Amino acid sequence: MIEVHNLTKHYGKKVALGGISFSVASGEVVGLLGLNGAGKSTTMNILTGYISATSGEVSIDSHDIMKESREAKRVVGYLPEQLAFYNDMRVMEYLNFIYELKGLSRNKAKRKEHLDAICEQVGLSDKKGRLINNLSKGYRQRVGFAQALIGHPKVLILDEPTVGVDPSQVIEIRQLIKTIGESTTIIISSHILSEIQTICDRVIIIDEGRVIANDTLENLSSTIHPNHKLIVRVQGEITQIKAALASVESIINITEIPERETGTCDVCIEGKTGCDIRADVFYACAKADLPLLHTYGHEFSLEDVFLHLVGDNQEDKNIIKTEVIQK
Amino acid sequence: MKAILKRELRAYFQSPLGYVVIAAMFFFTNYYFFTYNLYNNTTNFSSLYSLLFSVVMFLVPVLTMRLMSEDKRSKVDQTLLTSPIMRIEIVLGKYLAALFVYLIAISGTLIDAFIVTYFARPDWPVIIGNFIGLFMLGATLIAICMFLSSLTESQVIAAISGFAVSLFLILIDALSYVVSNPFLQKFFSYVSFNDRYVPFTYGIIDLSNTLFFVSFTALFLCFTTVVLERSRWC
Numbered sequence A: 001m002i003e004v005h006n007l008t009k010h011y012g013k014k015v016a017l018g019g020i021s022f023s024v025a026s027g028e029v030v031g032l033l034g035l036n037g038a039g040k041s042t043t044m045n046i047l048t049g050y051i052s053a054t055s056g057e058v059s060i061d062s063h064d065i066m067k068e069s070r071e072a073k074r075v076v077g078y079l080p081e082q083l084a085f086y087n088d089m090r091v092m093e094y095l096n097f098i099y100e101l102k103g104l105s106r107n108k109a110k111r112k113e114h115l116d117a118i119c120e121q122v123g124l125s126d127k128k129g130r131l132i133n134n135l136s137k138g139y140r141q142r143v144g145f146a147q148a149l150i151g152h153p154k155v156l157i158l159d160e161p162t163v164g165v166d167p168s169q170v171i172e173i174r175q176l177i178k179t180i181g182e183s184t185t186i187i188i189s190s191h192i193l194s195e196i197q198t199i200c201d202r203v204i205i206i207d208e209g210r211v212i213a214n215d216t217l218e219n220l221s222s223t224i225h226p227n228h229k230l231i232v233r234v235q236g237e238i239t240q241i242k243a244a245l246a247s248v249e250s251i252i253n254i255t256e257i258p259e260r261e262t263g264t265c266d267v268c269i270e271g272k273t274g275c276d277i278r279a280d281v282f283y284a285c286a287k288a289d290l291p292l293l294h295t296y297g298h299e300f301s302l303e304d305v306f307l308h309l310v311g312d313n314q315e316d317k318n319i320i321k322t323e324v325i326q327k
Numbered sequence B: 001m002k003a004i005l006k007r008e009l010r011a012y013f014q015s016p017l018g019y020v021v022i023a024a025m026f027f028f029t030n031y032y033f034f035t036y037n038l039y040n041n042t043t044n045f046s047s048l049y050s051l052l053f054s055v056v057m058f059l060v061p062v063l064t065m066r067l068m069s070e071d072k073r074s075k076v077d078q079t080l081l082t083s084p085i086m087r088i089e090i091v092l093g094k095y096l097a098a099l100f101v102y103l104i105a106i107s108g109t110l111i112d113a114f115i116v117t118y119f120a121r122p123d124w125p126v127i128i129g130n131f132i133g134l135f136m137l138g139a140t141l142i143a144i145c146m147f148l149s150s151l152t153e154s155q156v157i158a159a160i161s162g163f164a165v166s167l168f169l170i171l172i173d174a175l176s177y178v179v180s181n182p183f184l185q186k187f188f189s190y191v192s193f194n195d196r197y198v199p200f201t202y203g204i205i206d207l208s209n210t211l212f213f214v215s216f217t218a219l220f221l222c223f224t225t226v227v228l229e230r231s232r233w234c
Helices: A040-046 A069-074 A091-101 A108-121 A136-150 A167-181 A193-199 A219-222 A238-245 A278-288 A302-326 B004-016 B016-039 B046-064 B070-075 B077-081 B088-117 B125-148 B155-178 B182-191 B193-201 B205-231
Strands: A001-012 A014-026 A029-033 A056-060 A078-079 A153-158 A187-189 A203-206 A210-215 A226-236 A251-259 A262-275 A290-297
Touching: A001 A040, A001 B016, A014 A040, A014 A056, A014 A210, A029 A040, A029 A193, A040 A056, A040 A153, A040 A193, A056 A069, A078 A136, A078 A302, A091 A108, A091 B004, A091 B077, A091 B182, A108 A136, A108 A193, A136 A153, A136 A167, A136 B004, A136 B016, A167 A193, A187 B193, A203 A226, A238 A251, A238 A262, A278 A290, A290 B193, B004 B016, B004 B046, B004 B088, B016 B046, B016 B088, B016 B182, B046 B125, B046 B155, B046 B193, B070 B077, B070 B125, B070 B155, B077 B182, B077 B205, B088 B125, B125 B155, B125 B205, B155 B193, B193 B205
Parallel strands: A029 A187, A029 A203, A078 A153, A153 A187
Antiparallel strands: A001 A014, A001 A056, A203 A210, A226 A262, A226 A290, A251 A262
């Protein structure tokens, strides 16, 4: 559905995008992650045809965004980060304006039906006659969503869709994105990693204009830390547990986690690369007469993955900087 | 384009701007109509139209100051530029809306001509020539001021630069008499809006003068489109 090939964007001498490539299949929900200034919004602005790339190709639904911009834009619904409306317009007036702008059917009954359905979907049915200027941030965000959904676009590009929205509305908006995502291709950029984790099938991490990761969260988690980690709750003292596990050769590190249950200890046990330490831990505890109450594997959150990848990149950059200074 | 045109027309009449411009134009039209036609008992409308030249020069920048700059300031341009419409359609939609308001504003001159027709026999071909001239002058000036509005995010700067250009176009006549360089003299005389407008006030619809205004209008509409296109590459 979306093909991005070797995309570069230069603002004067500053390189905002240094040749990124990725593709998004039809019906996929992809999260775009990156630090401030990483190039997320630039990528989205190029995808929507708002700005042009310095070089590279973008095709949406097999239409080149530069050569067939009208056709490409016709299949895209866009919710920009900074919502901007004609504040003197009422909600329905504005949606009618966008409907006409998108060049959709002139049939008034069809138009009304379509816009009513969208208002219902985003929870704007009781605000249709209100001036946009008088709406709260949450409702303005819904108007933004509504305008992006007009014309049933095949692709939705959402730039920070929950910024400034109160927590109860955030949950509603996430649910809305999930529902829409069942039938639409979505690219979503957000600083809230848990949001991406909840909504997206795949994550693309951009740093300094380069794609540094492009995979499902599960795959990214497994690649960043191949060591087997277990978190266990054992009835006993930490010294006893450490002594019992000291004889297990495949264990390389034991870290105590704050106690959650009186008389027990929670510890994070790290095994050697590729070693499954579950059985060894069980037998060692059993041998030392230490009841094993809980055992669960340590899963990496998106925060771990993101910080690990961006952090790695930062270390590389620091090394490069040091080398340059030494020269 | 139709959506933009409708939106801009609504904006003109939902805010006081459209009414103020029309009211100001009607005021000056009827003031000059009273002092030159009714007071002097004449059916000659040429003086009225000649005087409206300066009024138009100062009202058009007010009419166009928000056309492009406001969208840029409020970032609504992002919605327009990511919609499946061409940039020229955005420019034409906005231009035609301003032109429509301007047409209403100068229609007061025709109402006065109809009033005179009730009592006497005015020279209608001359009046129509004058009206076309005033329309073309405004159409060109709207294109120029809209271009200026596209260069800034500030309505005030757009208006002031519009006034400055209008003043320059008024003073350009005098410049052709002041400079001694024959080339500059010819140039100033060629680009003088007043020299191009005056033949219309005699009822003469000259092809070269008509083409002058039409080509200037097209040129500045293209410039505005280029400014919008350029924003994509910045």
